[in-house]
Amino acid sequence: MTVSMRCQAMQTILETPNAPAPLEKVALETYVPPAKPSLIGASRAEIAERLAAIGVAPAQRRMRVQQLWHWIYVRGAKNFDEMTSISREMRAQLEAHFTVARPEVAAEQVSSDGTRKWLLRLPSGDSLEKAHEVECVYIPETDRGTLCVSSQVGCTLNCSFCHTGTQRLVRNLTAGEIVGQIMVARDRLNDWADRETPSGGRLVTNVVMMGMGEPLYNFDAVRDALLIVSDNEGIGISRRRITLSPSGVVPNIVRTGEEIGVMLAISLHAVRDELRNELVPLNRKYPIAELLQACRDYPGSSNARRITFEYVMLKGVNDSMEDAKLLVKMLKGIPAKINLIPFNPWPGTRYQCSDWDQIERFSEYIFNAGYSSPVRTPRGRDILAACGQLKSETEKLSVRERQALRAMAMTD
Protein backbone atom coordinates (compact mmCIF):
# COMPACT_ATOMS: atom_id res chain seq x y z
CA MET A 1 0.00 0.00 0.00
CA THR A 2 2.49 2.25 -0.35
CA VAL A 3 1.28 3.98 -0.98
CA SER A 4 4.27 4.97 -2.67
CA MET A 5 5.68 2.11 -1.45
CA ARG A 6 2.55 0.34 -1.43
CA CYS A 7 1.35 1.93 -4.36
CA GLN A 8 4.00 3.02 -6.50
CA ALA A 9 3.60 2.55 -10.12
CA MET A 10 5.09 -0.64 -11.13
CA GLN A 11 5.91 0.37 -14.56
CA THR A 12 8.22 2.84 -16.04
CA ILE A 13 6.31 5.76 -17.37
CA LEU A 14 8.11 8.56 -19.12
CA GLU A 15 8.32 11.80 -17.21
CA THR A 16 8.27 15.19 -18.86
CA PRO A 17 11.53 16.95 -18.04
CA ASN A 18 11.45 20.53 -16.70
CA ALA A 19 7.72 21.02 -17.29
CA PRO A 20 5.99 22.61 -14.28
CA ALA A 21 3.75 20.04 -12.67
CA PRO A 22 0.15 20.71 -13.61
CA LEU A 23 -2.38 20.56 -10.81
CA GLU A 24 -4.11 17.59 -12.35
CA LYS A 25 -3.18 15.21 -15.13
CA VAL A 26 -5.38 13.85 -17.87
CA ALA A 27 -5.64 10.13 -18.53
CA LEU A 28 -3.67 9.09 -21.56
CA GLU A 29 -5.86 6.13 -22.29
CA THR A 30 -9.40 5.01 -22.05
CA TYR A 31 -10.26 1.44 -21.24
CA VAL A 32 -11.14 -0.76 -24.19
CA PRO A 33 -13.35 -3.65 -23.03
CA PRO A 34 -12.57 -7.13 -24.34
CA ALA A 35 -14.94 -8.72 -26.88
CA LYS A 36 -16.10 -11.12 -24.17
CA PRO A 37 -16.54 -8.94 -21.08
CA SER A 38 -16.18 -10.10 -17.50
CA LEU A 39 -19.29 -9.87 -15.32
CA ILE A 40 -17.11 -8.82 -12.38
CA GLY A 41 -17.77 -5.21 -11.48
CA ALA A 42 -21.23 -5.10 -13.08
CA SER A 43 -24.11 -4.13 -10.81
CA ARG A 44 -27.18 -6.36 -10.56
CA ALA A 45 -29.01 -4.03 -12.95
CA GLU A 46 -26.14 -4.20 -15.44
CA ILE A 47 -26.03 -7.98 -15.27
CA ALA A 48 -29.79 -8.05 -15.91
CA GLU A 49 -29.28 -5.83 -18.96
CA ARG A 50 -26.54 -8.06 -20.27
CA LEU A 51 -28.74 -11.12 -19.80
CA ALA A 52 -31.53 -9.34 -21.65
CA ALA A 53 -29.13 -8.61 -24.51
CA ILE A 54 -28.39 -12.31 -24.98
CA GLY A 55 -32.08 -13.18 -24.94
CA VAL A 56 -32.69 -14.38 -21.36
CA ALA A 57 -36.45 -14.17 -20.80
CA PRO A 58 -37.64 -11.36 -18.49
CA ALA A 59 -39.25 -13.83 -16.07
CA GLN A 60 -35.93 -15.60 -15.55
CA ARG A 61 -33.62 -12.63 -15.27
CA ARG A 62 -34.03 -11.81 -11.62
CA MET A 63 -33.35 -15.35 -10.52
CA ARG A 64 -30.37 -15.65 -12.87
CA VAL A 65 -28.89 -12.44 -11.51
CA GLN A 66 -29.26 -13.77 -7.94
CA GLN A 67 -27.60 -17.03 -8.90
CA LEU A 68 -24.74 -15.35 -10.70
CA TRP A 69 -24.22 -12.89 -7.86
CA HIS A 70 -23.99 -15.73 -5.35
CA TRP A 71 -21.61 -17.82 -7.44
CA ILE A 72 -19.37 -14.89 -8.31
CA TYR A 73 -19.24 -13.00 -5.03
CA VAL A 74 -19.96 -15.59 -2.32
CA ARG A 75 -18.42 -18.70 -3.83
CA GLY A 76 -15.78 -17.04 -5.97
CA ALA A 77 -16.54 -19.15 -9.06
CA LYS A 78 -13.86 -18.74 -11.72
CA ASN A 79 -15.93 -20.04 -14.61
CA PHE A 80 -19.56 -20.71 -15.45
CA ASP A 81 -19.08 -24.47 -15.32
CA GLU A 82 -18.72 -24.34 -11.55
CA MET A 83 -22.18 -22.76 -11.24
CA THR A 84 -24.00 -26.04 -10.85
CA SER A 85 -27.33 -24.57 -9.78
CA ILE A 86 -27.63 -22.99 -13.24
CA SER A 87 -28.84 -25.21 -16.07
CA ARG A 88 -26.26 -26.63 -18.47
CA GLU A 89 -27.70 -24.76 -21.47
CA MET A 90 -27.75 -21.48 -19.62
CA ARG A 91 -24.15 -21.97 -18.53
CA ALA A 92 -23.13 -22.63 -22.14
CA GLN A 93 -24.94 -19.48 -23.22
CA LEU A 94 -23.22 -17.42 -20.54
CA GLU A 95 -19.88 -18.93 -21.46
CA ALA A 96 -20.38 -17.94 -25.09
CA HIS A 97 -20.81 -14.26 -24.22
CA PHE A 98 -19.13 -13.50 -20.91
CA THR A 99 -16.35 -14.42 -18.51
CA VAL A 100 -15.78 -14.04 -14.79
CA ALA A 101 -12.15 -13.13 -15.41
CA ARG A 102 -10.18 -11.16 -12.84
CA PRO A 103 -6.97 -9.25 -13.40
CA GLU A 104 -4.12 -11.56 -14.26
CA VAL A 105 -1.56 -12.16 -11.50
CA ALA A 106 1.86 -11.38 -12.98
CA ALA A 107 3.78 -12.01 -9.75
CA GLU A 108 3.15 -12.87 -6.14
CA GLN A 109 5.38 -12.29 -3.18
CA VAL A 110 4.77 -13.76 0.24
CA SER A 111 6.56 -12.61 3.37
CA SER A 112 7.04 -14.93 6.31
CA ASP A 113 4.67 -12.78 8.37
CA GLY A 114 1.89 -13.56 5.91
CA THR A 115 1.96 -10.25 4.03
CA ARG A 116 1.37 -10.82 0.35
CA LYS A 117 1.79 -8.62 -2.64
CA TRP A 118 0.38 -9.25 -6.03
CA LEU A 119 1.45 -7.56 -9.19
CA LEU A 120 -1.59 -7.48 -11.44
CA ARG A 121 -1.48 -7.11 -15.20
CA LEU A 122 -4.19 -5.00 -16.80
CA PRO A 123 -4.86 -4.61 -20.51
CA SER A 124 -3.48 -1.55 -22.22
CA GLY A 125 -5.67 0.41 -24.64
CA ASP A 126 -2.86 0.26 -27.13
CA SER A 127 -2.16 -3.36 -27.93
CA LEU A 128 1.34 -2.45 -29.12
CA GLU A 129 2.15 -1.13 -25.70
CA LYS A 130 3.08 -3.27 -22.75
CA ALA A 131 0.19 -4.20 -20.47
CA HIS A 132 -0.23 -2.02 -17.38
CA GLU A 133 0.56 -3.24 -13.92
CA VAL A 134 -0.76 -2.29 -10.50
CA GLU A 135 -0.18 -3.73 -7.08
CA CYS A 136 -2.41 -5.02 -4.38
CA VAL A 137 -1.14 -5.83 -0.88
CA TYR A 138 -2.63 -8.05 1.82
CA ILE A 139 -1.57 -7.34 5.41
CA PRO A 140 -2.72 -9.84 8.02
CA GLU A 141 -3.05 -8.77 11.63
CA THR A 142 -4.26 -10.77 14.59
CA ASP A 143 -7.81 -9.50 14.44
CA ARG A 144 -8.18 -8.60 10.76
CA GLY A 145 -6.73 -8.83 7.29
CA THR A 146 -6.42 -5.61 5.33
CA LEU A 147 -6.23 -5.41 1.57
CA CYS A 148 -4.76 -2.28 0.00
CA VAL A 149 -6.37 -1.67 -3.35
CA SER A 150 -5.40 0.59 -6.30
CA SER A 151 -7.77 2.87 -8.20
CA GLN A 152 -5.67 4.20 -11.10
CA VAL A 153 -2.62 3.31 -13.16
CA GLY A 154 -0.50 6.27 -12.08
CA CYS A 155 -2.29 9.13 -10.34
CA THR A 156 -4.13 12.25 -11.45
CA LEU A 157 -2.24 14.29 -8.84
CA ASN A 158 1.34 15.36 -8.22
CA CYS A 159 2.08 15.22 -4.50
CA SER A 160 5.74 16.10 -4.20
CA PHE A 161 6.65 13.37 -1.66
CA CYS A 162 4.90 10.55 -3.55
CA HIS A 163 6.60 8.53 -6.23
CA THR A 164 3.35 7.78 -8.03
CA GLY A 165 2.80 11.54 -8.25
CA THR A 166 5.90 11.92 -10.42
CA GLN A 167 4.51 9.62 -13.04
CA ARG A 168 2.12 10.31 -15.82
CA LEU A 169 -1.41 9.12 -15.27
CA VAL A 170 -2.17 6.30 -17.64
CA ARG A 171 -5.76 5.44 -16.95
CA ASN A 172 -8.52 4.92 -14.45
CA LEU A 173 -9.24 1.36 -13.39
CA THR A 174 -12.69 0.03 -14.15
CA ALA A 175 -15.05 -1.05 -11.37
CA GLY A 176 -14.32 -4.64 -12.44
CA GLU A 177 -10.58 -4.12 -12.06
CA ILE A 178 -11.08 -2.66 -8.59
CA VAL A 179 -13.42 -5.43 -7.39
CA GLY A 180 -11.11 -7.85 -9.24
CA GLN A 181 -8.30 -7.04 -6.80
CA ILE A 182 -10.41 -8.35 -3.91
CA MET A 183 -11.37 -11.38 -5.99
CA VAL A 184 -7.70 -12.14 -6.68
CA ALA A 185 -6.83 -11.83 -2.99
CA ARG A 186 -9.65 -14.20 -2.01
CA ASP A 187 -8.62 -16.62 -4.78
CA ARG A 188 -4.99 -16.68 -3.73
CA LEU A 189 -5.78 -16.90 -0.01
CA ASN A 190 -8.42 -19.55 -0.57
CA ASP A 191 -10.79 -17.19 1.20
CA TRP A 192 -14.16 -17.95 -0.39
CA ALA A 193 -17.17 -19.44 1.35
CA ASP A 194 -17.46 -23.20 1.13
CA ARG A 195 -19.29 -25.90 3.05
CA GLU A 196 -16.89 -25.68 5.99
CA THR A 197 -16.91 -21.90 6.21
CA PRO A 198 -20.24 -20.76 4.77
CA SER A 199 -20.06 -17.48 6.66
CA GLY A 200 -17.55 -15.63 8.80
CA GLY A 201 -13.94 -16.56 9.21
CA ARG A 202 -12.76 -14.66 6.13
CA LEU A 203 -9.12 -13.61 5.85
CA VAL A 204 -9.76 -10.40 3.89
CA THR A 205 -11.88 -8.46 6.38
CA ASN A 206 -10.92 -4.84 5.59
CA VAL A 207 -10.25 -2.88 2.44
CA VAL A 208 -8.29 0.36 2.16
CA MET A 209 -8.33 2.37 -1.06
CA MET A 210 -4.72 3.42 -0.55
CA GLY A 211 -3.00 1.77 -3.42
CA MET A 212 -1.93 3.55 -6.52
CA GLY A 213 -4.05 6.49 -7.63
CA GLU A 214 -6.45 9.08 -6.28
CA PRO A 215 -9.74 7.25 -5.73
CA LEU A 216 -11.84 10.40 -5.87
CA TYR A 217 -10.63 11.19 -9.38
CA ASN A 218 -12.10 7.86 -10.46
CA PHE A 219 -15.24 8.37 -8.45
CA ASP A 220 -17.86 6.41 -10.40
CA ALA A 221 -15.79 3.26 -10.78
CA VAL A 222 -14.66 3.39 -7.13
CA ARG A 223 -18.25 3.92 -5.96
CA ASP A 224 -19.62 1.10 -8.13
CA ALA A 225 -16.83 -1.22 -6.97
CA LEU A 226 -17.24 -0.43 -3.27
CA LEU A 227 -21.01 -0.90 -3.43
CA ILE A 228 -20.32 -4.40 -4.76
CA VAL A 229 -17.63 -5.09 -2.15
CA SER A 230 -19.96 -4.02 0.68
CA ASP A 231 -23.04 -5.84 -0.66
CA ASN A 232 -23.99 -8.24 2.11
CA GLU A 233 -25.34 -10.87 -0.27
CA GLY A 234 -21.91 -10.99 -1.90
CA ILE A 235 -18.39 -10.16 -0.74
CA GLY A 236 -19.99 -8.61 2.32
CA ILE A 237 -17.24 -6.39 3.73
CA SER A 238 -19.16 -3.79 5.69
CA ARG A 239 -18.76 -0.10 4.93
CA ARG A 240 -17.20 0.38 8.36
CA ARG A 241 -14.39 -1.89 7.29
CA ILE A 242 -13.72 -0.05 4.05
CA THR A 243 -11.54 3.06 4.17
CA LEU A 244 -11.10 5.44 1.31
CA SER A 245 -8.06 7.70 1.33
CA PRO A 246 -8.55 10.96 -0.55
CA SER A 247 -5.98 13.69 -0.93
CA GLY A 248 -8.67 16.37 -0.79
CA VAL A 249 -11.06 16.46 -3.76
CA VAL A 250 -13.63 18.26 -1.63
CA PRO A 251 -16.78 17.90 -3.81
CA ASN A 252 -16.21 14.17 -4.08
CA ILE A 253 -15.67 13.79 -0.35
CA VAL A 254 -19.25 14.98 0.06
CA ARG A 255 -20.35 12.49 -2.61
CA THR A 256 -18.41 9.71 -0.89
CA GLY A 257 -20.51 10.24 2.21
CA GLU A 258 -23.75 10.41 0.29
CA GLU A 259 -23.19 7.70 -2.33
CA ILE A 260 -20.79 5.21 -0.74
CA GLY A 261 -20.81 5.76 3.04
CA VAL A 262 -17.37 4.30 3.78
CA MET A 263 -14.77 5.44 6.31
CA LEU A 264 -12.43 8.28 5.39
CA ALA A 265 -8.68 8.67 5.82
CA ILE A 266 -7.73 12.15 4.68
CA SER A 267 -4.19 12.72 3.41
CA LEU A 268 -3.57 15.93 5.32
CA HIS A 269 0.24 16.01 5.73
CA ALA A 270 0.48 19.73 6.53
CA VAL A 271 -1.28 22.23 8.76
CA ARG A 272 -0.50 25.40 6.81
CA ASP A 273 -1.78 26.09 3.29
CA GLU A 274 1.60 27.32 2.12
CA LEU A 275 3.26 24.02 2.92
CA ARG A 276 0.32 21.88 1.86
CA ASN A 277 0.29 23.66 -1.52
CA GLU A 278 3.78 22.31 -1.98
CA LEU A 279 3.23 18.78 -0.64
CA VAL A 280 -0.26 18.24 -2.04
CA PRO A 281 -0.62 20.79 -4.88
CA LEU A 282 -4.36 20.06 -5.09
CA ASN A 283 -4.53 22.19 -1.95
CA ARG A 284 -4.34 25.23 -4.23
CA LYS A 285 -7.78 24.26 -5.49
CA TYR A 286 -9.25 22.97 -2.22
CA PRO A 287 -7.45 24.59 0.74
CA ILE A 288 -7.26 23.15 4.23
CA ALA A 289 -10.25 25.09 5.62
CA GLU A 290 -12.56 23.74 2.89
CA LEU A 291 -11.20 20.25 3.34
CA LEU A 292 -11.81 20.32 7.08
CA GLN A 293 -15.30 21.71 6.58
CA ALA A 294 -16.09 18.74 4.30
CA CYS A 295 -14.86 16.49 7.12
CA ARG A 296 -17.04 18.26 9.69
CA ASP A 297 -20.01 17.76 7.37
CA TYR A 298 -19.19 14.14 6.53
CA PRO A 299 -22.34 12.13 7.12
CA GLY A 300 -22.17 9.45 9.74
CA SER A 301 -18.92 10.51 11.37
CA SER A 302 -19.04 10.22 15.16
CA ASN A 303 -16.77 9.23 18.01
CA ALA A 304 -17.43 5.64 17.05
CA ARG A 305 -16.76 6.36 13.37
CA ARG A 306 -13.84 8.73 13.38
CA ILE A 307 -12.19 10.25 10.38
CA THR A 308 -8.52 9.36 10.12
CA PHE A 309 -6.02 12.05 9.18
CA GLU A 310 -2.89 10.73 7.54
CA TYR A 311 0.27 12.68 8.18
CA VAL A 312 3.50 11.67 6.49
CA MET A 313 6.54 12.48 8.65
CA LEU A 314 9.01 14.55 6.63
CA LYS A 315 12.21 15.57 8.40
CA GLY A 316 12.45 19.32 8.95
CA VAL A 317 9.40 19.95 6.76
CA ASN A 318 6.21 19.21 8.70
CA ASP A 319 7.43 17.49 11.86
CA SER A 320 8.00 20.32 14.37
CA MET A 321 6.16 20.52 17.68
CA GLU A 322 4.56 23.72 16.36
CA ASP A 323 3.05 21.59 13.59
CA ALA A 324 1.82 19.07 16.15
CA LYS A 325 0.19 21.85 18.19
CA LEU A 326 -1.51 23.36 15.18
CA LEU A 327 -2.68 19.96 14.06
CA VAL A 328 -4.41 19.30 17.37
CA LYS A 329 -5.93 22.78 17.31
CA MET A 330 -7.29 22.56 13.80
CA LEU A 331 -8.90 19.14 14.28
CA LYS A 332 -10.88 20.37 17.26
CA GLY A 333 -14.53 19.42 16.88
CA ILE A 334 -13.91 16.70 14.30
CA PRO A 335 -14.17 13.11 15.54
CA ALA A 336 -10.66 12.26 14.42
CA LYS A 337 -7.70 9.98 14.75
CA ILE A 338 -4.29 10.71 13.36
CA ASN A 339 -2.14 8.21 11.53
CA LEU A 340 1.53 9.17 11.40
CA ILE A 341 3.24 7.60 8.41
CA PRO A 342 7.03 7.38 8.34
CA PHE A 343 8.07 8.74 4.95
CA ASN A 344 9.15 6.03 2.55
CA PRO A 345 11.99 7.45 0.45
CA TRP A 346 12.34 6.79 -3.26
CA PRO A 347 15.16 7.47 -5.73
CA GLY A 348 15.42 11.17 -6.53
CA THR A 349 13.18 12.43 -3.72
CA ARG A 350 14.22 15.61 -1.90
CA TYR A 351 12.59 14.51 1.36
CA GLN A 352 13.82 12.41 4.24
CA CYS A 353 11.89 10.57 6.91
CA SER A 354 11.76 12.32 10.30
CA ASP A 355 14.02 10.91 12.98
CA TRP A 356 12.34 8.23 15.01
CA ASP A 357 12.54 10.12 18.30
CA GLN A 358 10.89 13.12 16.64
CA ILE A 359 8.08 10.90 15.34
CA GLU A 360 7.64 9.65 18.89
CA ARG A 361 7.59 13.15 20.38
CA PHE A 362 5.06 14.25 17.78
CA SER A 363 2.93 11.20 18.41
CA GLU A 364 3.08 11.64 22.17
CA TYR A 365 1.93 15.24 21.95
CA ILE A 366 -1.05 14.25 19.86
CA PHE A 367 -1.82 11.33 22.13
CA ASN A 368 -1.71 13.55 25.23
CA ALA A 369 -4.13 15.91 23.50
CA GLY A 370 -6.61 13.03 23.38
CA TYR A 371 -6.13 11.61 19.89
CA SER A 372 -5.22 8.12 18.97
CA SER A 373 -1.97 8.55 17.05
CA PRO A 374 -0.60 5.19 16.13
CA VAL A 375 2.76 4.86 14.48
CA ARG A 376 3.13 1.33 13.39
CA THR A 377 6.22 -0.53 14.31
CA PRO A 378 7.34 -3.52 12.35
CA ARG A 379 6.56 -6.88 13.83
CA GLY A 380 10.13 -7.92 13.58
CA ARG A 381 9.43 -10.43 10.90
CA ASP A 382 11.29 -10.50 7.68
CA ILE A 383 10.71 -8.85 4.46
CA LEU A 384 7.72 -7.65 2.85
CA ALA A 385 8.47 -6.11 -0.41
CA ALA A 386 7.44 -2.53 -0.89
CA CYS A 387 5.25 -1.69 -3.76
CA GLY A 388 7.41 -0.93 -6.64
CA GLN A 389 9.83 -3.62 -5.62
CA LEU A 390 7.85 -6.68 -6.46
CA LYS A 391 9.69 -7.36 -9.63
CA SER A 392 12.95 -7.57 -7.81
CA GLU A 393 13.04 -10.69 -5.72
CA THR A 394 16.31 -9.72 -4.12
CA GLU A 395 15.31 -6.34 -2.77
CA LYS A 396 14.17 -6.35 0.80
CA LEU A 397 12.31 -3.69 2.68
CA SER A 398 14.20 -1.54 5.10
CA VAL A 399 12.88 -1.14 8.63
CA ARG A 400 11.59 2.31 7.67
CA GLU A 401 9.69 0.97 4.69
CA ARG A 402 8.10 -1.65 6.87
CA GLN A 403 7.12 1.02 9.38
CA ALA A 404 5.55 3.04 6.60
CA LEU A 405 3.66 0.07 5.31
CA ARG A 406 2.33 -0.82 8.74
CA ALA A 407 1.33 2.77 9.35
CA MET A 408 -0.59 2.82 6.16
CA ALA A 409 -2.35 -0.42 6.91
CA MET A 410 -4.71 1.56 9.14
CA THR A 411 -4.95 -1.30 11.52
CA ASP A 412 -5.50 0.06 14.96
Ligand code: SAH
Ligand atom coordinates in the same frame (compact mmCIF):
# COMPACT_ATOMS: atom_id res chain seq x y z
N1 SAH B 1 -4.11 9.01 -3.51
C1 SAH B 1 -4.63 8.71 -2.25
C2 SAH B 1 -4.45 7.25 -1.83
C3 SAH B 1 -3.14 6.63 -2.14
S1 SAH B 1 -1.77 7.18 -1.29
C4 SAH B 1 -4.07 9.64 -1.21
O1 SAH B 1 -3.15 10.39 -1.50
O2 SAH B 1 -4.58 9.64 -0.11
C5 SAH B 1 -2.04 6.57 0.34
C6 SAH B 1 -1.24 7.33 1.43
O3 SAH B 1 0.18 7.16 1.30
C7 SAH B 1 -1.49 8.79 1.35
O4 SAH B 1 -1.71 9.33 2.62
C8 SAH B 1 -0.21 9.31 0.75
O5 SAH B 1 -0.04 10.64 1.00
C9 SAH B 1 0.81 8.40 1.40
N2 SAH B 1 2.12 8.37 0.72
C10 SAH B 1 2.39 8.60 -0.58
N3 SAH B 1 3.72 8.49 -0.81
C11 SAH B 1 4.30 8.20 0.38
C12 SAH B 1 5.65 7.98 0.78
N4 SAH B 1 6.63 8.02 -0.07
N5 SAH B 1 5.87 7.67 2.08
C13 SAH B 1 4.85 7.60 2.95
N6 SAH B 1 3.56 7.82 2.62
C14 SAH B 1 3.29 8.11 1.36
Ligand code: SF4
Ligand atom coordinates in the same frame (compact mmCIF):
# COMPACT_ATOMS: atom_id res chain seq x y z
FE1 SF4 C 1 0.41 9.99 -4.49
FE2 SF4 C 1 -0.86 12.30 -4.11
FE3 SF4 C 1 -1.69 10.59 -5.96
FE4 SF4 C 1 -2.04 10.01 -3.40
S1 SF4 C 1 -2.96 11.74 -4.51
S2 SF4 C 1 -1.25 8.60 -4.97
S3 SF4 C 1 -0.17 10.86 -2.50
S4 SF4 C 1 0.23 11.69 -5.96
